[in-house]
Amino acid sequence: MNNLWDLAIIGTGPAGLSAAIYAQRYGLRTIVFGDTPGGRLSIIEKIENYPGFPEGTTGPSLGLSMFSQAQKQGAHFTMTMVVALTRKGEHFYIRDSLDNTFYSKTAILACGLVPSFKGVPLTNKKGIYLCATCDGPMFRGKDASLAVIGGGNTAGAQVLQLANVASQVHLLYRGAQLKMERATLNKITKMTKVKIWTNVDIKEFLGDDSITGIKFIINGEKEEQIEVSGVFLAVGWETRLSFIELDLHKSPDGYILTDNSLMTNVPGLFAAGDVRDTDLRQVISACADGARAAKSALEYISNFF
Numbered sequence: 375m376n377n378l379w380d381l382a383i384i385g386t387g388p389a390g391l392s393a394a395i396y397a398q399r400y401g402l403r404t405i406v407f408g409d410t411p412g413g414r415l416s417i418i419e420k421i422e423n424y425p426g427f428p429e430g431t432t433g434p435s436l437g438l439s440m441f442s443q444a445q446k447q448g449a450h451f452t453m454t455m456v457v458a459l460t461r462k463g464e465h466f467y468i469r470d471s472l473d474n475t476f477y478s479k480t481a482i483l484a485c486g487l488v489p490s491f492k493g494v495p496l497t498n499k500k501g502i503y504l505c506a507t508c509d510g511p512m513f514r515g516k517d518a519s520l521a522v523i524g525g526g527n528t529a530g531a532q533v534l535q536l537a538n539v540a541s542q543v544h545l546l547y548r549g550a551q552l553k554m555e556r557a558t559l560n561k562i563t564k565m566t567k568v569k570i571w572t573n574v575d576i577k578e579f580l581g582d583d584s585i586t587g588i589k590f591i592i593n594g595e596k597e598e599q600i601e602v603s604g605v606f607l608a609v610g611w612e613t614r615l616s617f618i619e620l621d622l623h624k625s626p627d628g629y630i631l632t633d634n635s636l637m638t639n640v641p642g643l644f645a646a647g648d649v650r651d652t653d654l655r656q657v658i659s660a661c662a663d664g665a666r667a668a669k670s671a672l673e674y675i676s677n678f679f
């Protein structure tokens with residue numbers, strides 16, 4: 375059959391690129407879809423927790439190195455997005471954004487997440503961050519007042535992390551009851567530097583080029599204004615999997631469920647990285663997932679083709 379690949383990888387982030395490097399070295403004919411070399415790495419200013427870089431590194435340079443390494447191993451990159459993935463007979467059928475079609479014996483979903491901006495006004499001011507682990511440390515020693523928007527476990531974790539670097543942390547949540555684990559809630563309610571606001575309707579981010587404050591309404595009536603130099607969004611992340619025309623099992627919050635070999639409920643279809651139902655969403659875990667999924671794809675092909 376024309377255009378039949380051993381492995382199709384959907385996503386050019388750390389998970390997809392690691393899978394490509396491993397798969398090529400296993401001798402699998404590998405095709406990779408995605409239009410952003412490095413995936414989410416391309417927007418990360420500084421990465422200080424990925425081993426091998428004592429002084430840290432920038433996301434784009436790490437992403438491009440991974441991309442070049444996968445290219446050097448011989449993986450084929452389409453630089454297009456997948457618009458349809460389904461099964462035809464014993465193969466996966468893939469259609470891309472240029473309307474090209476491909477077939478593959480196995481596939482790895484390494485398509486990451488997209489940020490959720492539910493209830494947050496759009497802004498192009500500087501000072502909006504998505505990751506307290508990554509960007510929080512830059513406020514250390516600056517007597518900064520920061521805000522976290524959200525009410526779940528991610529928001530709780532961000533508040534705990536930012537409390538180590540900021541002089542004040544505001545937690546703003548649109549609901550009445552925070553949804554985070556009780557242990558986290560107990561910790562943050564005891565912290566004097568943390569102020570919790572509930573029933574919040576955010577109206578505006580204040581400031582010219584950079585955010586200097588937030589204007590919001592609480593309980594539908596009282597207007598409040600706080601000064602902050604950074605806003606950490608923890609409204610949530612979402613999977614975007616509408617291109618998959620297969621009955622894929624997912625967790626209640628939409629992450630792809632896998633077994634220990636990272637295979638989904640669809641035989642021969644694997645998931646790796648942030649898109650998977652996992653408790654650590656970082657570069658290092660995405661890379662490890664990619665390597666494991668490639669090995670599992672190799673084993674699947676050896677057993678079934």
Ligand SMILES: Cc1cc2nc3c(=O)[nH]c(=O)nc-3n(C[C@H](O)[C@H](O)[C@H](O)COP(=O)(O)OP(=O)(O)OC[C@H]3O[C@@H](n4cnc5c(N)ncnc54)[C@H](O)[C@@H]3O)c2cc1C
Pocket residue numbers: 384385386387388389390407408409410412413414415417418420421422423424454455456457484485486487503504505507508617646647648649655656657658660
């Ligand atoms: C602001 C920020 C800072 C961070 N800082 C750190 C840090 O310091 N250290 C750390 O370890 N982690 C950090 N992370 C987390 C880290 O970026 C992710 O855990 C990691 O990138 C996940 O890798 P991935 O390959 O699973 O997904 P991604 O990196 O999200 O890559 C997925 C790729 O798949 C592509 N894709 C999606 N759908 C399709 C489709 N239909 N067809 C083709 N391609 C598709 C996407 O466009 C994307 O390029 C940070 C995250 C953010 C947002």
